[in-house]
Amino acid sequence: MxxxxxxxxxxxxxxxxxxxxxxxxxxxxxxxxxxxxxxxxxxxxxPIEGTVARGQLFEDDHLYRGTVAGQPATEFPFEITAEIMARGQERYQIFCTPCHDQLGTGAGIVVQRGFRRPSSLHVDRLRAAPPGYFFDVMTNGFGAMSSYASQVPAEDRWAIAAYIRALQLSQNANEADLAPEDLELLGAQR
Ligand code: HEC
Incomplete structure (x- = not known):
């Protein structure tokens, strides 16, 4: 059975x-x-003319093109939280350090092997550049650097731009910018 x-x-x-x-x-x-x-x-x-597929309406210029009224955005399109900063750090370390290195000075391993050396992210010109400029470089590429739009989604490109701002601050901070408890910590390490 x-x-x-x-x-x-x-x-x-x-x-x-x-x-x-x-x-x-x-x-x-x-x-x-x-x-x-x-x-x-x-x-x-x-596609039928005048229609947009679901999830493909990229009409927010600030978020998807990094521009406001045709100019590079001077603000981020969303609030930068500690979580987004951590995401930006992780994405930067994956996608950008091969050439720009951990600090952003432009001496990554690919450059050491002969690729064109990018400008340091700490030169005055780039310290003064608005966040929308970094978004644009990642989105459209810049000279010898190719576009990262297909590998890094728009939100992550903004997170990386935020992390670049933090990197820039880290290399140009004044003692006067530090909280008393941080100064004390520095004193202890000297
Ligand atoms: C394969 C190497 C490589 C990688 C990876 C790379 N870049 Fe670049 N980047 C370059 C080079 C080379 C230049 C300079 C291009 C030139 O002058 O032709 C550059 C230029 C830049 C500039 C400066 C533009 C200016 O006005 O001088 C920024 C900002 C930048 N890259 C950001 C990034 C970010 C953010 C990432 C990660 C998403 C990244 N790059 C990944 C090679 C790279």
Missing amino acids: GIRFAAGAALVLALSGCYAQEMANQDRYEPLEASGLFEDGMASRQ
Whole structure:
């Protein structure tokens, strides 16, 4: 009895597997295949004019293009929290240190092996550049540096820009900017 049941179950499974295969093999168009059904001769259809696919409405210029009224944004498009700063640090260390190095001086391992050396992130010109400028460099590339738009989503590009600001501050901080307890800590380490 047990064996007969098992055999029956196996047969049902085998048959259903067969049907599933038939569905996979049924007539259908491959992507970009020709078709006589439509006037343009293509099976794949164009998006209907004036429509936007769900999740692809990138209309926020500040968030997606780093500009406000056509100029590089001087503010971040969202609040920079400690969590976002940590994310920016992690993303910077993954995507940017190979060339710009941990500190941003531009002596990363790829540069040591002969790639063009980028400007230090601590020169006055880049310290004065607005966050939207860093977003733009990551989004569109800059000279020998390629675009990171396809690897780093917009929110992460802003997080990296925030971390660059922190790096810049770290290399140009004054003692007077420090809280008394931090000064004391420094004193203890001297
Ligand atoms: C493969 C090496 C490489 C990587 C990785 C890289 N960069 Fe660059 N970056 C360069 C080079 C080279 C330049 C200078 C390009 C030139 O002068 O042609 C540059 C220039 C820059 C500049 C300065 C633009 C200016 O006005 O001088 C910024 C800012 C910058 N990169 C940010 C980043 C950030 C942020 C990342 C990580 C998302 C990154 N880069 C990843 C190579 C790299």
